[in-house]
Amino acid sequence: MEMRASEAIETLGLDLTPQIPPLSFSLFDTFLHSHCSSCFISLSNPNSNPNPSSILYYCSPHCSKLDSHRHFDSGEHHLLSHILQSPQYPTTWEGDTSDLRAALRLLHHFEEHPGTHKPDRINGLLSNRERMLEKSEEFRDGLVRVREGGRLMSLARRMRDGDFNGFDDNVAEESVLSQVLTNAVEVQVSEQLVVGVAVYGPSFSWINHSCSPNACYRFSLVGSETLALDCGTEEELRISAFGDEEIVKNVTILRDSAGLCHYGPRIIVRSIKPIKEGEEVCVSYTDLLQPKATRRTDLWLQWQFICNCTRCSALQPTYVDRVLQENAAPNLGWDRSFDTDESYKELAGFFDEAISEYLSNGSPETCCNKLEFMLIQGFWEEKLQIDPSLLSPKFHPLHFLSINTYTTLASAYKIRANNLLAAHVEADCHTIQAFDLSRTSVAYSLLLAGAVHHLFLSESSLIATACNFWISTGESLLRLANWRLSDISHSSVLMQSLGKCSLLQKLESEMGFSRSQTFSTKTEFEKISKGFTDCVSRISLNVWPLLTQGHQYLKYIKDPVDFGWLRTTNVGVAAVFATETCPCCYCVDICCCSCGVEASERKGDRSGVFQLGIHCLLYGGYLASICYGRHCSLTGHVRNLLCGGDNETPFVS
Incomplete structure (x- = not known):
């Protein structure tokens, strides 16, 4: 799948999409008590929490009202406050839990908004779980992490439901966690501050990588009390989907652009080069100042694809490379x-x-x-x-x-x-x-x-x-x-x-x-x-x-x-x-x-x-x-x- 320009873009710095709210998002563990878990804005008074029963912090009662139910209904609360805090549930999961928590929220979102599913896609978003299973030796570490994460997610959801009778194979949890690992982007709120991750719908997630991209993206953090319910749907979408017609038909891009969450860190895609009508719109997934071999290795390990963009496939190395x-x-x-x-x-x-x-x-x-x-x-x-x-x-x-x-x-x-x-x-x-x-x-x-x-x-x-x-x-x-x-x-x-x-x-x-x-x-x-x-x-x-x-x-x-x-x-x-x-x-x-x-x-x-x-x-x-x-x-x-x-x-x- 890919996204192409619906019109000729002659100017630099033009918004190609409206503000797109996320399908799922979560703060990094280190920012859970310093930033609002609903809008990602820094808290003026980190010691004050509008919802004392929640382990998460919010900047206002309105933000708490919007997000608290997702925190509890997704199983995120049980993951944070019970499973990861108790020696009763030993785990090999190491490091930050934002991917796990974003996956729990995304799975809950899919349950609330059922859509079409294929073995490698859920609601249009790619999951690399099947590919990792096919090449289990090559992706051994990643597969171990996905399976352990899926087990913890399943345990949190069962604890939420009070149902511990039997365990399935955690396929749904593993697939959605793979989706997060494949599609999530880090939310950068300033030059050097990345506070969490977010997953967006096909209008952003279908934008492919290039080592010579013609677009970039920025984030907009707005306190939820000031958000309009329509989420800015009147703004123009200057890109359109191209690829498998069956997948495109079953995913409503415009509805996705309007947002189903109605809050959270929004993303906007912008032009950094002139773009011809019908030309593919691409962003970068990796550090463009690394040589081609390093870029390709990083992309393969993280996203399991070999880059063949114009810069990487040139017969002679570009001047920069x-x-x-x-x-x-x-x-x-x-x-x-x-x-x-x-x-x-x-x-x-x-x-x-x-x-x-x-x-x-x-x-x-x-x-x-x-x-x-x-x-x-x-x-x-x-x-x-x-x-x-x-x-x-x-x-x-x-x-x-x-x-x-x-x-x-x-x-x-x-x-x-x-x-x-x-x-x-x-x-x-x-x-x-x-x-x-x-x-x-x-x-x-x-x-x-x-x-x-x-x-x-x-x-x-x-x-x-x-x-x-x-x-x-x-x-x-x-x-x-x-x-x-x-x-x-x-x-x-x-x-x-x-x-x-x-x-x-x-x-x-x-x-x-x-x-x-x-x-x-x-x-x-x-x-x-x-x-x-x-x-x-x-x-x-x-x-x-x-x-x-x-x-x-x-x-x-x-x-x-x-x-x-x-x-x-x-x-x-x-x-x-x-x-x-x-x-x-x-x-x-x-x-x-x-x-x-x-x-x-x-x-x-x-x-x-x-x-x-x-x-x-x-x-x-x-x-x-x-x-x-x-x-x-x-x-x-x-x-x-x-x-x-x-x-x-x-x-x-």
Whole structure:
């Protein structure tokens, strides 16, 4: 089954579906007492529960009224309060129980709304139970988990009914649990916070995966007291089902889109590329910054299919996939004798080992030392045997292991700085050392964002990842510049200079500071992205030396945004941006070089850090407005940083 566009979609950031309420949902165990189990909104007073008889917490009596009966009638209450809490019912189930609880709720939903069933589908939703049984040796661990989960679900339902006379084979419970494992998505309520899982009907669940998707999805959390009973059915559904006619006929997509739950975290599918009428609409199920072999392995283990999307089935690897596994950058002193397959396999294992050790012993300093030496030399054990002056980097700076390492190092250096400040509040020497650690953290954040941006220019489906990294980098740069975020708008000198930048003015308009509603076309999107690349490349010319001064590895990175210094053939960028001209020549009125915003010529001037941070924040917010809408949490976060909480006041006049 698949979903196709019912009309041509020319703009980016257009909702393809109305808000779709879930068929079933559940919070992760760790959020059961901090978030409402009905609407997933964070509780203002976690110690107050409108329904004391329930183990779940709710934000209001209305939410409690909507959800409490499902909690009890599905058997979820018995699972949580009796079975999993009593030694009388030993179990091999380990970890979070959200999948079990969502499956109990989904099975109860199917009992309330009977539909058509096939061996591999219930009410149109795919279940992989039959496939797992056919290949039991290959999916042994998954099958063991499904069978144990089905047993616990059956026990909870029998305890609910007070019926312990005989046990069936738990086929229904196992099938529905398999449905949850196959179709559930994690509900992300902010950049880094995933609070639970939800299962949606065919209008979302029939959207297939692609490693080069043309759509993404966002969530809408609304307190149930404000929900309209019709759940927004007047909104337009711009996609339609395609596939087995019998299955399509027996599933009412529009009714599913209107929702049968009438509450819970809603999902909306949005366009991130132009889509032709009749073209399949796809989203991503996995991390798109991993190489093809890793992506395929992850998809097979989780969903039991081999991806044959255009990116995976290309006769020649795409530019992004080629660079993610690139061995070394030519003509730059990178060690090209490095054996790609075996050495990188060993280094991947070493990286995982270093991360595991970091998580277990909590030493960010050891983690930084190991990972940075790995970037340069390859193996930690060689550190005492080689003169550091003779070292040359083993990793290509855009290799997927390098990108993963930058992510960890940015976080680890930030933790080191915070720990040092917390331990030595009034010591000036430690403040200076903490600043140096923060400076290195920001450098890795900028390098990470720049590396992903370089790949994003060739594969625009990386937009969600790029927006998160640019926002994080922008915030880190502003903090490093030592300005109070709430006082940014009062810096008149910087306001006057930044106000000359037409790119910033355009980004503000696209982010929603203006009241008019606009949508980006592909041409406008490319124009803005190219202008942004030129702006930040020029500003970073003087900021980058400040951030990397005295650093053993970062000194090899000539420019963290414009990777032309690698002398690679960027086929992908040429494919996306058809012009081969200098970035500042294609549109003289959109980049900083022509409108007066330039980095300070004095190395170390913090105004350059500030300018760079503003550009990163606004561009990240612009990308977020495409992925998630103008009023999402990320764009709101950017507006708060730039306006000190006054979202109505534009930052650039």
